[in-house]
Amino acid sequence: MKRFASLFEALDRTTKTTAKVAALTEYFTTAPEEDRLWTIALLSGRRPKRAVNSTELREWASEAAGLPLWLFEEAYPVVGDLSETITLILPPPQHESDRSLATWIGTLIALTGQPAEARKSAIFAAWDQLTTEERFLFNKLITGGFRMGVSQGLMTRALARATGIEETTLAHRLMGDWKPSSTTYAALIGENDPEADASKPYPFALASPLEAEAETLGAPADWLAEWKWDGIRGQLINRPSAFALWSRGEELITDRFPELAPLADFLPQGTVIDAEVLAWGQDTPLPFAALQKRIGRLVVPKKLLTEAPAHLLAYDLLEDAGEDLRSAPLAHRRARLEAIIGALPPGLPLSASPALSFDSWEALAEQRLTARERNSEGLMLKRLSSSYHVGRKRGDWWKWKLDPYTVDAVMLYAQSGSGRRATLFTDFTFGIWDGDQLVPFTKAYSGLTDAEFRKITDWVKKHTLERFGPVRRVPPELVFELAFEGIQASPRHKSGIALRFPRMLRWRQDKPVAEIDTIDNLRALLAASGGQPPHPRDI
Amino acid sequence: MSRSPVLTFTDRGIYCPSGDFHIDPWRPVDRALITHGHSDHARWGHRRYLSTEAAAPVIRHRLGEIDLRTIAYGERRTIGGVTVSFHPAGHVPGSAQIRVEEAGEVWVVSGDYKVAEDGLSEPFEPVACHAFISECTFGLPVFRWTPQAQIAADLNHWWAANAAEGRTSVIGAYSLGKAQRIMAAVDPSIGPILTHGAVEATTVVMRNQGIALPPTTHVTPSFDAKGHPGALVIAPPSALGTPWANRFGPAAEAFASGWMALRGVRRRRGLARGFVMSDHADWDGLNEAIRATGAERVFVTHGYTSVFRRWLESQGYDAGIVETEYEGEEAAEPEPLVE
Numbered sequence: 001m002k003r004f005a006s007l008f009e010a011l012d013r014t015t016k017t018t019a020k021v022a023a024l025t026e027y028f029t030t031a032p033e034e035d036r037l038w039t040i041a042l043l044s045g046r047r048p049k050r051a052v053n054s055t056e057l058r059e060w061a062s063e064a065a066g067l068p069l070w071l072f073e074e075a076y077p078v079v080g081d082l083s084e085t086i087t088l089i090l091p092p093p094q095h096e097s098d099r100s101l102a103t104w105i106g107t108l109i110a111l112t113g114q115p116a117e118a119r120k121s122a123i124f125a126a127w128d129q130l131t132t133e134e135r136f137l138f139n140k141l142i143t144g145g146f147r148m149g150v151s152q153g154l155m156t157r158a159l160a161r162a163t164g165i166e167e168t169t170l171a172h173r174l175m176g177d178w179k180p181s182s183t184t185y186a187a188l189i190g191e192n193d194p195e196a197d198a199s200k201p202y203p204f205a206l207a208s209p210l211e212a213e214a215e216t217l218g219a220p221a222d223w224l225a226e227w228k229w230d231g232i233r234g235q236l237i238n239r240p241s242a243f244a245l246w247s248r249g250e251e252l253i254t255d256r257f258p259e260l261a262p263l264a265d266f267l268p269q270g271t272v273i274d275a276e277v278l279a280w281g282q283d284t285p286l287p288f289a290a291l292q293k294r295i296g297r298l299v300v301p302k303k304l305l306t307e308a309p310a311h312l313l314a315y316d317l318l319e320d321a322g323e324d325l326r327s328a329p330l331a332h333r334r335a336r337l338e339a340i341i342g343a344l345p346p347g348l349p350l351s352a353s354p355a356l357s358f359d360s361w362e363a364l365a366e367q368r369l370t371a372r373e374r375n376s377e378g379l380m381l382k383r384l385s386s387s388y389h390v391g392r393k394r395g396d397w398w399k400w401k402l403d404p405y406t407v408d409a410v411m412l413y414a415q416s417g418s419g420r421r422a423t424l425f426t427d428f429t430f431g432i433w434d435g436d437q438l439v440p441f442t443k444a445y446s447g448l449t450d451a452e453f454r455k456i457t458d459w460v461k462k463h464t465l466e467r468f469g470p471v472r473r474v475p476p477e478l479v480f481e482l483a484f485e486g487i488q489a490s491p492r493h494k495s496g497i498a499l500r501f502p503r504m505l506r507w508r509q510d511k512p513v514a515e516i517d518t519i520d521n522l523r524a525l526l527a528a529s530g531g532q533p534p535h536p537r538d539i
Numbered sequence: 540m541s542r543s544p545v546l547t548f549t550d551r552g553i554y555c556p557s558g559d560f561h562i563d564p565w566r567p568v569d570r571a572l573i574t575h576g577h578s579d580h581a582r583w584g585h586r587r588y589l590s591t592e593a594a595a596p597v598i599r600h601r602l603g604e605i606d607l608r609t610i611a612y613g614e615r616r617t618i619g620g621v622t623v624s625f626h627p628a629g630h631v632p633g634s635a636q637i638r639v640e641e642a643g644e645v646w647v648v649s650g651d652y653k654v655a656e657d658g659l660s661e662p663f664e665p666v667a668c669h670a671f672i673s674e675c676t677f678g679l680p681v682f683r684w685t686p687q688a689q690i691a692a693d694l695n696h697w698w699a700a701n702a703a704e705g706r707t708s709v710i711g712a713y714s715l716g717k718a719q720r721i722m723a724a725v726d727p728s729i730g731p732i733l734t735h736g737a738v739e740a741t742t743v744v745m746r747n748q749g750i751a752l753p754p755t756t757h758v759t760p761s762f763d764a765k766g767h768p769g770a771l772v773i774a775p776p777s778a779l780g781t782p783w784a785n786r787f788g789p790a791a792e793a794f795a796s797g798w799m800a801l802r803g804v805r806r807r808r809g810l811a812r813g814f815v816m817s818d819h820a821d822w823d824g825l826n827e828a829i830r831a832t833g834a835e836r837v838f839v840t841h842g843y844t845s846v847f848r849r850w851l852e853s854q855g856y857d858a859g860i861v862e863t864e865y866e867g868e869e870a871a872e873p874e875p876l877v878e
């Protein structure tokens with residue numbers, strides 16, 4: 001654990017990518033292999049099964065500290081992080097230990113399912129032999145949410161340096177649903193046998209948001225434009241020993257979409273397709289809400305299969321007759337994709353995502369405005385000469401989403417943030433006019449700079465009218481422009497509506513409260529948008 | 540008890556009716572007893588001031604031409620119907636707790652204090668009393684300070700490592716107290732110590748009153764900032780991240796404050812490094828100090844007052860809250876930048 005703690009400290013004390021990669025490389029060269037494996041697992045979002053819930057942790061920590069639980073609960077929001085609160089509140093350890101990261105995780109895994117008393121005494125014993133830094137990490141192993149300021153890409157780069165294996169090869173090997181408890185470092189990193197590799201997906205290529213004008217991209221003829229579909233991004237693999245559908249979150253979802261199974265019989269062997277999984281109407285996608293009903297269901301009821309049948313709209317071809325096609329230009333990959341799909345018998349749940357024809361950026365911008373009618377979020381622009389890159393690489397792939405909706409609203413309540421913003425008021429409740437009344441209709445807590453939040457915090461402190469616990473009521477004076485992605489009817493809200501992804505776009509110090517939006521503006525928008533329910537962006 | 544309490548709490552500050560004086564008042568009064576020179580305690584505009592001899596130079600420096608009399612630590616002086624004396628608070632050099640005795644009943648106003656020795660301030664002295672008015676800036680059990688020797692070692696290590704990489708070390712610290720505490724703690728053989736104007740001014744005042752501090756160089760506008768690689772720059776927290784702090788070429792920034800115990804606060808300030816160094820008492824320090832007074836009544840001011848009062852009540856004290864305008868050690872709103 002000490003080595004892992006000093007890795008964490010090294011990562012935590014720098015913002016420089018080079019220093020982070022150096023610290024990780026050193027760790028991947030010197031740490032025991034089981035620790036390396038677990039570190040890769042943690043940095044790629046895997047974690048041991050949860051042995052202790054957060055209520056138990058709070059109670060046990062205050063007991064171990066000899067303090068009443070209420071005092072712990074008062075300290076927690078100030079610290080803003082449960083693991084850290086526990087770390088800080090415990091008395092110094094009485095013992096020492098140099099057990100490795102992997103052994104501690106082994107201890108935690110062995111604790112799952114044990115009676116509370118056994119788990120408690122094991123946790124007490126652990127706390128009593130870990131230093132402050134180690135304790136924090138140990139608690140994080142329990143609570144999850146391991147963020148060390150290291151992306152998967154950065155970790156892969158360091159691992160490539162430590163092992164001499166190529167970065168893209170490693171990225172591929174780290175894909176899929178491997179579990180640290182059932183593999184070894186050597187098996188994960190080393191040359192795997194082809195059998196085990198058969199169902200592994202390629203890392204997904206991601207697009208960056210287009211912030212500049214589309215005109216800056218150059219000649220329209222160099223670009224492929226297609227709709228940005230609002231479903232689940234997936235990768236379909238058809239290889240001799242595997243038929244698999246992976247989500248972008250590297251989850252195997254083959255069995256959730258049984259209607260796709262016939263594709264295994266008709267697609268050529270050695271085909272890997274990047275596609276969007278959508279719930280399908282006659283010839284067009286249904287709103288995401290239809291697909292949402294199927295997410296999370298391991299067994300799909302018959303009724304849903306007919307109401308919301310799944311369909312793949314293919315974007316790209318990554319493997320053609322067993323050959324890795326990712327470095328070939330997109331124009332070639334698309335041509336092969338269309339040829340393969342064109343040779344399929346009719347009636348299969350797979351088609352190519354249509355390429356839009358356009359001869360000027362202006363014309364394309366016109367088409368983009370119709371995205372919502374097609375249940376699409378906007379456009380994707382991909383350079384026809386581009387390879388299928390790993391992860392997010394700026395320049396060749398852009399998402400050109402529709403502009404968000406906006407509304408001007410006034411702050412009614414403020415609440416302090418958590419974590420790094422625990423001392424600032426950052427979470428606001430907003431109101432708009434309903435006749436001559438202000439009705440609260442949404443909350444938002446991001447989108448402003450720290451400097452703005454500091455100014456607002458000062459203002460809130462001076463203008464508090466009433467306190468309800470951590471919440472302060474303030475006079476309706478500060479006006480903000482909020483952005484959001486969608487709107488739906490919601491009987492749970494006083495205003496009768498709920499916004500999707502609301503955030504603050506800017507502080508409108510120029511705008512008087514009298515001129516903010518009215519509930520009728522939002523109701524009109526709701527009617528126009530068909531009242532779709534909100535949904536998560538990525539799963 | 541029929542007579543009025545020894546000290547009362549008014550909208551101008553803590554007031555002693557029998558002595559007709561205020562302690563650290565925040566609105567102009569006739570006679571002010573001042574615990575120490577921090578701007579939330581020593582304010583401008585009173586007619587007469589009284590402070591310790593050691594605190595007086597800084598107070599004069601900050602407030603200019605004022606009618607300031609001094610008193611030695613432990614010296615007893617009668618004001619009206621009460622006897623007052625000042626006792627070391629261990630907060631910054633010259634800082635005091637103020638003891639007020641009336642007819643055998645003793646009240647003590649802590650001012651700001653810390654129990655651990657910092658190598659510079661007169662060590663905190665517990666004063667027995669019936670009622671204790673205590674600050675509680677860090678009155679939560681998540682605040683526990685690192686020993687001074689460890690902080691000094693960490694500071695030296697950080698500074699030396701930066702110097703070895705050709706980087707300047709820029710540390711944010713309050714110009715009265717914390718800045719000098721850092722100077723006194725670090726190893727001056729690592730490199731030159733440079734100061735922001737606000738820090739330098741206070742440092743010169745303290746040096747002139749006989750406090751031993753290592754040599755420092757004031758960074759003036761004409762100063763060749765890039766010509767001192769490996770230097771340690773001490774500046775008020777508000778100067779961090781400004782063009783003033785960016786003049787030293789490649790640099791590492793850090794902040795020394797009790798708030799640095801919280802990762803969230805450190806990250807919000809965008810700092811890779813923070814040193815947990817406070818001139819206020821930590822949780823254990825507060826509890827220890829309160830216990831040592833033997834007081835049965837405790838009033839708490841600046842900090843987590845309602846939580847700390849509830850804690851004290853659970854420990855059997857008769858506890859109350861005093862609303863004051865003292866500010867404690869604010870992480871969000873550092874002292875204004877004065878060049």
Ligand SMILES: [Zn+2]
Nearest residue numbers: 575577630651
């Ligand atoms: Zn002070």
Ligand SMILES: [Zn+2]
Nearest residue numbers: 651865866867
């Ligand atoms: Zn203070």
